[in-house]
Amino acid sequence: MIAAFCDWLAATPVSQTFQDWAWFVPLVQTVHILSVAVVATPVAMLAFRLLGLTRLGLTLAVMVSQFMPWIWSALAVLLVSGMLLTVTEPARELLNFAFRAKMILVVVLAVILTILQSRLRRDPDYWTRPARRGAARSIGVASLLVEILIVTAGRWIAYV
Amino acid sequence: MSIVEALQRLQDLPFPTEIRESAWLFPTIETVHVLALVLVVGSIAFLDLRLLGWTSRPRRITDLIAETLPWTWSAFAVAATSGALMFSSKAVTYYSNIPFRLKMLCLMLAGFNMIWFHHVSLRRVGGWDHGAPPASARIAGGLSMLLWITIVGAGRWIGFTT
Numbered sequence: 292m293i294a295a296f297c298d299w300l301a302a303t304p305v306s307q308t309f310q311d312w313a314w315f316v317p318l319v320q321t322v323h324i325l326s327v328a329v330v331a332t333p334v335a336m337l338a339f340r341l342l343g344l345t346r347l348g349l350t351l352a353v354m355v356s357q358f359m360p361w362i363w364s365a366l367a368v369l370l371v372s373g374m375l376l377t378v379t380e381p382a383r384e385l386l387n388f389a390f391r392a393k394m395i396l397v398v399v400l401a402v403i404l405t406i407l408q409s410r411l412r413r414d415p416d417y418w419t420r421p422a423r424r425g426a427a428r429s430i431g432v433a434s435l436l437v438e439i440l441i442v443t444a445g446r447w448i449a450y451v
Numbered sequence: 452m453s454i455v456e457a458l459q460r461l462q463d464l465p466f467p468t469e470i471r472e473s474a475w476l477f478p479t480i481e482t483v484h485v486l487a488l489v490l491v492v493g494s495i496a497f498l499d500l501r502l503l504g505w506t507s508r509p510r511r512i513t514d515l516i517a518e519t520l521p522w523t524w525s526a527f528a529v530a531a532t533s534g535a536l537m538f539s540s541k542a543v544t545y546y547s548n549i550p551f552r553l554k555m556l557c558l559m560l561a562g563f564n565m566i567w568f569h570h571v572s573l574r575r576v577g578g579w580d581h582g583a584p585p586a587s588a589r590i591a592g593g594l595s596m597l598l599w600i601t602i603v604g605a606g607r608w609i610g611f612t613t
Contacts, residue, residue: 317611321604324489328603331486332493336522348514357507439486446482 297381309379316379323372327442329365333358334400334438337407341418341431352415359408366401389451393444400437403430458542470540477540484533488606490526492599494519499599502568502584502592511580512588516573541613550608557605561598564591 300306309315337354339345349357377384384390407430410417418427452460461467470476497519500506507515538545545551568591572584579585584592 317608318604321600321607324485324603324607325492325600327485328489328493328496331489332497332522335490345518348510348518442486442489443482446485447478450478 293385297385300378300381306378306381309375316376319372319375323369323376326365326368326372330362330369331438331442333362334434338431338435341427351418352411355408355411362404384448387448387451389444389447393441393448396437396441396444400434400441403434403437406430455543455546458546461539462542467539470536477537480533480536484530484537487526487530487533491523491530492603494522494526495595495599499592499596502588504583504589512576512584513580544613548609548613550605550612554602554605554609557598557602561595561602564594564598567591
């Protein structure tokens, strides 16, 4: 059924037009990678901070409040550019195991970031209280691991 | 020995040959390259945006540099190593590839831009560490952003032309 949907989507005028533009996929992929940078760097910095590996001049709460607008905006750009790539080459993405794994992992990352952000809204010291050291470290490890897996799955879409 | 002959010898070495012939080595090295390069570009953008005066305005530029530079350099070391390994697997092909040459040129220009910024703008940082960056710093930040966007674009373009 998904294969039939891919065939239909690939035959639509929009998809055909994008396919005809040889520069379209490389250009959208470039926007996609640049947006990955805008998500991955602050997420890695937050993760290192949660793990206690870096001592930056800003508190965790300030870092989160400054980084999150960038992260969520870049995720929106990633969603749009990812959809454009999918419309152009539906079978390459939708029938691909790495693509499906990546989509699940992106949802997991969004949930982790929402938890991180929402707790701080009520209590700016939530993650820095000694009692939550374990929870903070878990969030740090999970976000770093999920981020690495997302990039890995993303690159392997081209190979599996 | 010409450059092409030297590159041919390089890609005939055992490990480059293995990368070329293996089904998983190239994609794995490429994945490491992507992970590293997004951190290079992301951490440089942090600084560039501050130099342009668009973000982190209340923060001292020297603090921001001290915090982001370790990220940039460690990620760059990984990106350069993984990049060199990928290059070695098809050195002759990459050498004549236009997007590859464009990428190397922009990397060099980004390096010069950084050196110029450190030795010219940053030397007189005392006067603007906390405030609006002078024109020379804004130009360096803008140039850096443009160059790194081009580097990523050219890098992606290599994959469509080799």
